[in-house]
Amino acid sequence: MTLPTAGLADRPPTGRPKIAVRHLWKVFGRGADAVVGSETAGLDRDTIRARTGCTVAVRDVSFDVLPGEIFVVMGLSGSGKSTLVRCVTRLIEPTSGQVLLDGADIGAAGPKELRELRRHKLAMVFQHFGLLAHRRVIDNVAYGLEVRGMPRPRRYERAREMIEMVGLAGYEDSRPGQLSGGMQQRVGLARALAVDPEVLLFDEPFSALDPLIRRDMQQEVLRLQRELRKTAVFITHDLSEALRLGDRIAIMRDGELVQAGTAEELVGRPADDYVRDFVRDVARTDVLTAGWLMRPPRPDEPLDGPVAAPGTVVREIVPMLASGGAPVRVVAGERLLGVVGGADVLRVIAEDQADEVGRTGPVPTAGASGPPGAERPVEA
């Protein structure tokens, strides 16, 4: 498995990973232990199931989550992404492999240590909320503190803060059943935040919500993330959600991690046809940036064109180019990083249009994607 780490290698580490997953396997069924490491393990899912009766849910997955980032794991249903996130907090025991939190192996924790980890460091938000119907909102939010043994006045104080933070002030005494789906998930979010965890795990938290409410909740997560800077692993099957929230995105298929990287890397340089197919509907002009497209200026090029920051997306560059012939200069502060010319932008637009045709016509060739010689842009 070199693919998933390929994207990571590009990126200079900004510190020790908060969570490191190493060669994680989860195989369901009798005799699952025997599958990992044997010759059978190399076969595809259906063959393994036919031979051993075991189902491979997660296959040799490795990735790092850096402190303070939102790491999105995306895949279709059955791709093993929910199993993967449960392995992190050991709601499902991994068959083999390691999950390291700040370098310490979670798998090695005894029952008591594991409980302490769950009570203080890892908190999860669930697709179907998992609220306690018999408790009031405030008692649901305070649950994690209650099982820690925090006295009632203190945990209520903290729970009230959290309820206010997610915008549910006034609903402390309601029962979950009296709230709408979006409000229930806010309770779930407040419950996870109440224990002040270092890592938040989201398992498709907004999939059960209406599209409009889903967008609200995504904004809410981004806002909280700006305020609190928690490390988060976010599971979703919705590409637009992944693009909106993820600092980096990993794509899973049949239990394997196919590619991990930034949105630009996935869209601009898909690792294989599966990923390409996945991101086909994404408008490159909305995702690719000046920093991604830029190249060193050619000697004959005029350097008096408009100025753009590396994070400017292609859609915003187009009008700049329309006014004159000089390429757009990409600058960070005073320093010139490179230029983006009309031809570069046109190629991106052409790829988008080729995909539109591709839906009825032939799939564009692999060579069409990714700018020639594009390097990972240096962070500004």
Place this chain on the structure above:
Amino acid sequence: MATAYPGTAPAAAGGPAGRVVGRLAWGLGVLAVLLTGYAALHGRFPFPDVYAALPDRYAWVEPAALFDRAYAWVVANRNTSPLFLYGFNYLSVGLGSAVVLINQALTLLAWPGVVLLGVLAAWRVAGGRVALLVLAAFAVFGLTGLWNEAMTTLALITTSVLIALLVGIPIGIAAGRSERVERLTRPVLDFMQIMPAFAYLMPMLLLFGIGNPAAAVATAVYAVPPAVRITAMAVRDVDAGAVEATTSLGSTPWQLLTKVRLPLARRTILLGVNQTIMLATSMVVIASVIGAGGLGDAVYQALNKVDVGRAFEAGVAIVLMAIALDRVTAAAGSGGAARELPPGPRRWRRAVLGAGTLLALGAAAGRLAGVGWLAGWPDALTVSAAGLVNAANDGVQALVGTWAAGFAAALLAVVLDPLRTLLTDSPWWLVVLAAAAIGHALGGVRTALVGGAAILLTGLLGVWEFGMDTLSQVIVAALVTVSAGFVAGVLAARSDRLAAVLRPLLDAMQTLPPFVYLIPVVALFGIGRVPALAAAVVYALPPVIRLVNDGIRGCSAGAVEAAVSQGSSRWQLLTKVQLPLARSSLLLAVNQGIMMVLAMVVIGALVGAGALGYGVVFGMAQNQLGLGMTSGLAIVCLGLLLDRMTQSAART
């Protein structure tokens, strides 16, 4: 027999309709063979006395003698054997004292205190209407002069329900949490639930002697299955997401149980508690035959004297107690109602409850200080309806008595006696083979073996004739129940108005302890097999009607609509669409109906139905434990036979 009627082999028929026809033909074939065998060989092969043929050395294997000897040993060693000294006797004394203690607490509270607390509790839990019902129940206890009996029954119910819950809920939690425990308990519970109430009595008598402790344990054992089953179901069905979420927050297993699983399962568990209480109520009155005092005993004594009026009074008291207990505990289980009821500001509610409690304590204090009218329900405050009821009964007798007697005589002469003679006088091996053959048609080889073995065992227990007598009564009552129930169920399914009328009636009938059904049938038919049969039919009808009705109404509306759109007549719709779709409900109805008929036919021994039930009653009354035990076991055999046959019919 398969060689005699090869053409009727069920395998030859295809499709569900063909299968029914095949089975019917097979059944008729079996009947024909039985009749032929009877005609040719009747009386020549009574069930042999196998034990007489044994050499003396092995004579002890005879079941009745075995139980008699066991009983003799128990009697001789009750005060010396450690098993009794430190085991059952302690338990017996403890249970006896529990009953006495609760009874004394009720006495200490004095009747105004009990009424006050009972009504207030009902008001708090279930609201004003149920409180009125409870008040009416207490009024009837007092006015009929059955106050003390009612309190004894209440104490017995409380004790046995506490035992049942203490044992049942932990087992239920374990079964809900662990597949293995579940697999271990399920067959035991299945078996317990097909055992007719009467079969529980003898072993308790052996271990605890006659009296309240034996009654409390028998009642507790009888009432424990729903506590286990429903608790297990409730714990298993707790929202897995909530358990996962709270696990992810670091709950310990104990915290998961007490903070998540049990609170979320609470309502369903309370439903189980309600069921347990209802079963205990019905059993505690039956347990009067092993010396439980109280209302059941009052009915039992009155029935012995054919004093319909007195039995009626006690019966009404039992019915009211059952309905009141049901409504109060059902409301406690429905939860939501408890929070909204009773109306009025909280402070006001508290004040009423506080004042009531104080008054009750005052009554207790007055009772201790020796205030005369608190010592017991004052005699001046009783009205006996017995005379009135007896007069009314005489009137009814004068009006329809001859008709009823004629009907009973005709039923005996035309149906019951011939069937009994057919079963008892046919060669015994032919009857065993017939049972096996029917079992084979219904469920294959295993059912055939179970059926044959069960009926053979009845003979080996030494109660062949009693067993065949009971079987003949069950067959007739079951036929009547199932056909009447199906007709009524289909009609109810077709008419919303009829269903609306029937529902509360069936609800009420299903809450009644089986014992009280004996009272009206005795009033109508006197003593004998026919009243027992009538009671069995009335007792077993409600669940059959309900299941048939629900089954037909539960049919997919789409399928019915499609059939109508293709021009089906109502009859075609019923026979080709609704009944086949409702098949599992209908078969369950047959199973339930037959099992309830068996339970009631046996209890019918108390009104002269004889047979196996009589063996149990006589055994208990005359200290003939051998007869009682073998009859009880034979009842279990018949229960197993009937249950397996109807169950496997539902499976295939």
